[in-house]
Amino acid sequence: MKRVAFYTLGCKLNYSETSSISRMFEEKGYQKVEFNQKPDIFIINTCSVTDNADKKCRKIVREAQAINPDGYVAIIGCYAQLKPREISEIPGVDAVLGAAEKFRLVELLDTFQKSPQNEPALVLASPIEDAYDYHTSYSLNDRTRTFLKVQDGCDYPCSYCTIPLARGKSRSDSIANVVAAAHEIAARGVKEIVLTGVNIGDFGIQQGIRSSTFLDLIRELDQVEGIERFRISSIEPNLLTDEIISFVANSRRFVPHFHIPLQSGSNTMLGLMKRRYKRELYQNRVEKIKQLMPDCCIGVDVIVGHPGETEAEFLDSFHFLNELPVSYLHVFTYSERADTHALSLRPVVPKKVRAERSGILHSLSEKKKRAFYETQTDSSHVVLFENDVEDGHMQGFTENYVRVMARYDPLLINELKAVRLTQISANGLFEVIDEEIFEQYV
Template sequence: MARVALHTLGCKLNFAETATLARQLVEAGHTLIDWDDVAEVYVLNTCTVTHQAERKAHKLIRQVRRRAPGAQIVVTGCYAELRPEALEKEPGIVLVARNRQKPHLVQALTSLLQGHQPGLPLPPPSQEWTFWPSSSGEGRTRAFLKVQDGCDYRCSFCTVPQARGPSRSAPPEWVAAEARRLAQEGFREIVLTGINLGDYGKPHGASFLDLLQRLEREVPPTVQRLRLSSIEPNLLSDAILDFIADHPRWAPHFHLPLQSGSDRLLGRMRRRYRRRLYEDRIEAIRKRFPLAGIGVDVIVGFPGETEADFTTTWRFLADLPVSYLHVFPYSERPGTVAASLPDPVPWPLRLYRSERLRELSHRKRWEFAQRCIGQVFSVLLETPTEGLTENYLRVQFCTEGPVGELVRAVITTAEEEVWATPLG
């Protein structure tokens, strides 16, 4: 069998799927090595959310060719799903597996290494989308559990429905069983992930709240923290917030994509809410969790974004009691409605506006950390002197503690870094 290196670009779902590929490769008899080492096979799991992600994929492929000229390169992921022809032209690539073919990749790779025809036994790329169960661990402290995939929304800027397929979910019994397995492996925190997490339930009918309630009942207490990844604001119901408020294991941390604070642009983006609903959801969170960590995704430079639109967005975010921003300059994606909209914003202006919002994010992080001074949190140690609180505040310690354990600590100072002192 072969020495195989894997690398992931993109979202937490991709990381979970790469981890599953790694487990399957080991079970098939292959040896895993670091990406920067000389391998016989390199497997790259790609992203296509921006043009920079695609450029990064080609850069990594060129680096592999220089480092290991005789190696075989396998590419999968969203870029492989949407633009396989762009990858098939690259020298050294022996197999391009689309997302819907990813569950069969290890079998196809093993067959290829045995001298069979490239691409066998991959099913045709036109096959029906299915849910591929996956999970990953981060430093043996936090585990990411994929419970949902795909999206039925049709935002005008987004290629995810084409790259990931329709919304579909893991059966709740599998999710509970996998969470128990992760508990047995020693993880103290499990993060639920999905492309459109709040849309969990298709096709089996269980709601997202049903899933949370089941996990609360069935996940062993050795898992001391459960967390949601990004969730659409229109899907974050009061019932979900009330459940999290009533069950202390669930982290008071919410990441809600906004994309724009301008209702006019939200309409052009084909988002399923307007700023009033978003503001209402932030208020609902703050009412229940005064010190919740709240993250925001925002796109700047969308076609037709005027200075007034940007100022509206900046002021909206400045006034919202949120903790941090993830800022993205708009990137044209082929095949999307937005790519053909008039009035594109020049790239220098997109970058300037991005920087202004990143400066605002820095201020928001500082203000949030200041509010946490003197408060006691549970810190999951990711290194002996650094960890993450339940409300997603990264903190430092002067003394060392046990990696992978939760430590009660009080926040003492918050400037460029946040410092905490363990209790007891």
């Protein structure tokens, strides 16, 4: 029995796909082991959002070779689709599979016989136009939360992004398949599903034809028994409609938490980035959410240092974000990606300036998070506790994505518990007290 290990770089979507591919191996009789347990086969699922992700791939290959010099190393994922020949020249790599091939990994590589030394790696990477099939995927890393892929690919040609080149055109699962997967996940005892994809608001396209919408999907998922919570991982502001917001506000299972990419609070920059909205629409979406769900957590993606971002444009973006009632920021420092429109834009922001602007927005994010947490003090929420124990304490998330800590109790793992948020600890987590106990004190 050959032993196989997996390493995943990048987004929740990659984690869901790695998990599904690992189950394919197990169904064929392979034994899944940890990366450091000297497996016979290493599968590395790559990301290529930033230049740093490419460097990480090379480092993981070196680590694999150090663990087992005779181990077979196969590379899949976005980096593998974008630069298969470059990866094939990395010492120790035996095979590179593109987007159209990665779900046929077991079939295409078969024996996983390591190549003789100095022989070039096998490259199986079709043009991205051939990546039109859809593969249902979900992660099963623990019993608490699962990432369920509902959509893949993207038709948005944003100036900085290689995702359309790495994953192909937008395509989706059927509602029936997604609901069936949710039932399978519920049967495994999982309490929360995070819906993920490249552009999930574009859900509903199958074989180039739109047959349904994201709103249709979440209405059906809201009826799935056994799943206590559904969380929307990220949705474009121009696709986040009033109907979706209203549905979540009145939903049985969808939680008050949105992650909405902004990328810049400057309309000039949004134009250069080829985004499909202006900041006024984004502000309208945030205000609508807060009107219907005052305690809703709202996360924001933002890019700093994109070509064309002058000091004035950065400050315009900063002030816009500072005034928005959002809860945290995911800050990305722009890095040059081959074959993107952004490479032709000027002025180019020096890397030192990019780093300085990133630091400013990270500080703003901490301020936003602290302010949001403080609004939740002394309020009641339901926490899903995880098997994440440190120094005698366990952690979990409220429905509106506040991270809490409580004294470890094995009975609480994977359980939903009503709590009172009492105070923010030194490490930035909320300390809680059992709501039933709290009621005895008042």
